[in-house]
Amino acid sequence: MAPSAHSSVGAAPLALPLDAIAADVGTPAYVYDAATIRSAYGELDAALGRVPHALHYALKANSTLAIVRLLRELGSGADANSVGEIEVALRAGFDPASVVFTGVGKTSAELERAIVLGVKTINAESPGELQRIATLARAHGTTARVALRVNPDIDALSHPHISTGLRTNKFGVPIESARALYREAAATPGLQPTGVHVHVGSQITSLDPLTSAARRIVELVQDLREDGIALDHVDLGGGLGISYDGSRVPSLTEYAAALVDGVASTGLTLVLEPGRALVGAAGLLLTRVVDVKEYPGGPRFAILDAGMTELLRPALYGAFHGIVAVAPRSGALQPYEVVGPLCESSDIFGRDRLLPPLQPGDLVAVLDTGAYGAVMASTYNRRPLPPEVLVDEGARWRVIRRRQTIDDLLALEA
């Protein structure tokens, strides 16, 4: 499998039949390319080939059933961050034994469901959660497989809102407490420590934080071995970033190469929970220009029919996404403020973007929106959720989630 390009913005979905899709399902709509997902999964899986490994796709990135099924068919396990994601994984055909369950505030009801199902591992985030798991497992006459999520106090060098490995973040237990907690867990009826877990953040574009975290985890595994605690896997979480702006990021092959050596020395199975790196570049948000207006001597706005309700990342993190005209008109490039239709000044997809002349009705694609796009959509301003379309084998495509209707939107209301 060819290594992924280091610096290409997700251009493959642009080759999809976007005109026909827009004509059929309308806009805004998410469009995904199955081939891009297959190729990313295949590259990472092959690059880890030297060590026993298990990929657990992080559903939080995109949990639309057909996407989750596609990952299962490729051989992936699942990483669920809520009981809702566990249920989606089950409906997508995952065996509970191929699901890991993570999350900083799992309720007792969520833990109970995971224990009764017999998930592969519950990644516990605190001493209190370990005790709650033990109590629930004993009440059900079973033993729960657990890993402790360790906080290694490492800066992921990503956006602060998606950096999770610093001492000041709410995630996991401080690494210096981990050894004692493992000893306690190993002696607690109802608990079976089977792994160790770390996840230092998302959209990480330097390998250093990931390799530093791996080193600390490997040291912990060795300490635990001295204590007679034998684990079966090391879960290094997800977090590898993609290139949203064309700058160079590590490829999946480089990422795998950086992690395998350290873990190979433990002889344990390497578990990874990739989300964005598998699906991010496979999706685009297809939208139409609703209006173009220019202030005298001031900015020129292209107002789209998609906004922060469909794609929250720019408003939430100031995230950059490439924006292109699907059928560029001839004429000089012009700077545009590319904005959504919502009554919020943060509803901006791109400032000062050089684009060919745009007119109302033109199709525009917002790139690299396969991860943390549709899953974060909301119905603010009573805007129905957009449809999602999966394209496979060239031009064949199908609606994998239909557009929400106003009736759907009101279905839960008195």
Ligand SMILES: Cc1ncc(COP(=O)(O)O)c(C=O)c1O
């Ligand atoms: C515990 C855990 N695992 C995996 C992921 C997936 O991360 P990413 O999509 O950056 O690979 C996340 C997301 O932040 C997470 O919180």
